[in-house]
Amino acid sequence: MKILDWYILKRYLLTFLMMLLLFIPIGITVNLAEKIGKILEKEVPFGEVVLFYLDFTVYFAHLLFPLFLFLSVIFFTSKLANNTEVIAFLSSGVSFSRFLRPYMIGATVVAILALILGMYLAPEASKGFNDFDYKYFKNNKKAVETGSVYRQINDHDFIYVSSFDAKKRMGQNFTLEHVVDNKMVYKMSARNIRYIEKDSVYRMVDYVKRIIGENNDEFITQRRKDTIFSFDLEDLTPLEYIAETLTYSDLNQFIEKEKERGSSSIGRYELVKYRKWSLPVSVYILTIIAVAVSSKKRRGGMGVNLAFGVSIAMVFVFFDKIFGVMAEQSDFSPLVAVWFPNIIFGVLAAYLLYHARR
Structure with a gap:
């Protein structure tokens, strides 16, 4: 691997890590400020609080994984462009495709991490997070009770x-x-x-x-x-977050079991399943968009790139949420709902990449 590859790959991963380290403590602080009164009132053991915020860290990181990645790539690539380093790389005879290669290597590392996180770590963290939340914070009847359940067992x-x-x-x-x-x-x-x-x-x-x-x-x-x-206890408890607390293999078994019983919530469970695969793919798509948008030196500097990047990220999240709700509340295919935003933004990534090469 060339010096250029190591330089960009190191900046890619370190900036992403720094973005996580920057925003996760903010999330913890906001959450703690909101719940410190109840924690003290209920005299929650310190060990349980620590475990809760470890679960919260994984849960929060997985929830905002694409946004953190997108902003970190825009941030450090804009910095390279403002320092005319991108121009120097391309002027030395390096093609844009070759310039993009270390980004793709970094995206592969992050995608593997996102896959492991979504398949195994995030479900366990989600279970611990929700269990603690119900145990100490949701005391009223509406908070701890689910809606009616009718199913064939x-x-x-x-x-x-x-x-x-x-x-x-x-x-x-x-x-x-x-x-x-x-x-x-x-x-x-x-x-x-x-x-x-x-x-x-x-x-x-x-x-x-x-x-x-x-x-x-x-x-x-x-x-x-x-x-x-x-029947099992879970047959009486179709909690909204149940699919998010199951590892991938357990989730597959759970979905098959629910299909046999004619559950009306299959769309919601399959949505969670497909998202475990779509998130790693979105890592590549968002990386390409971020590089294509921020590799040019602009008059407004880094602020313009960040503003444009945040706008694209908000549209991506909007599409993801809209189609997710459609799959949960109607007969709309969960597979289409999960992959449609990736397809749309994949086309956008190809378009921006084409013009960035020119």
């Missing part, structure tokens, strides 16, 4: 809860319907159902079982009933 059984408290592991207004050949055989209901981890059983309060007969129905009632069901 096997060929014959359907379950329903009007809401589920993730903190207490308790569902309200539980029913289980057992259907054979489109006819209900029996129906269980309870005012609430709670998972008792110590005994690995579900405890139902105000339990009623109605057995459907040809002429008369039989009712069995108990004030409290402990039993074992074939």
Whole structure:
């Protein structure tokens, strides 16, 4: 590798690292300032606070990964251009494609890091982050309860809860319907159902079982009933962040399981799955756009490049969010929703790169 390659690659990675080190402490400070009162009020152990902010660091970095990368490339490339270093490189006979090569090597390093982060580290961090958040900060009922759940858990059984408290592991207004050949055989209901981890059983309060007969129905009632069901606790808790807390292999298994049960949230889960692959690709696209935009020396200096770069980043995030919401709330394909922004900005990257070479 030539001196030029090492020079640019080192600046690429160091500037990206410095951008992370600059913004992550700001994010931690803002979050801590917002929650320090509750932390002190609840006397949260110091060790748990440290672990929470370690998870927060990974969660925050993964969330804003493309933006940090884009701004860091624009920043140091604009600096090279303002110091006429880019002109010196190209005037020495180096083609623009050759000038771009160390950027692509750096993008490969960052893309691999983004892939590992998205597949394994970010899900664990997201789980720790959300668990801590629910445990200490979301005390009101609306914060810890999900909406109603109705799903098929096997060929014959359907379950329903009007809401589920993730903190207490308790569902309200539980029913289980057992259907054979489109006819209900029996129906269980309870005012609430709670998972008792110590005994690995579900405890139902105000339990009623109605057995459907040809002429008369039989009712069995108990004030409290402990039993074992074939469904898992997660079947009652389709928390919005559940897909984000699963590693890639676990997420694939979870999606297949949800498809078999006819879940209405498949689009949301597949969106998370496809984003794990689209993020590393966006690293290359944003790197090319950033280099093409900032490699020319402009009259306004670095500020113009940064302003233009921030504008492009905001449009990228806007497209990503809009299509993400469409996939979650409608039948719009999650695959198209995830990859469409990359395709649009890939075309933009090719256009800007063509004119930058000229």
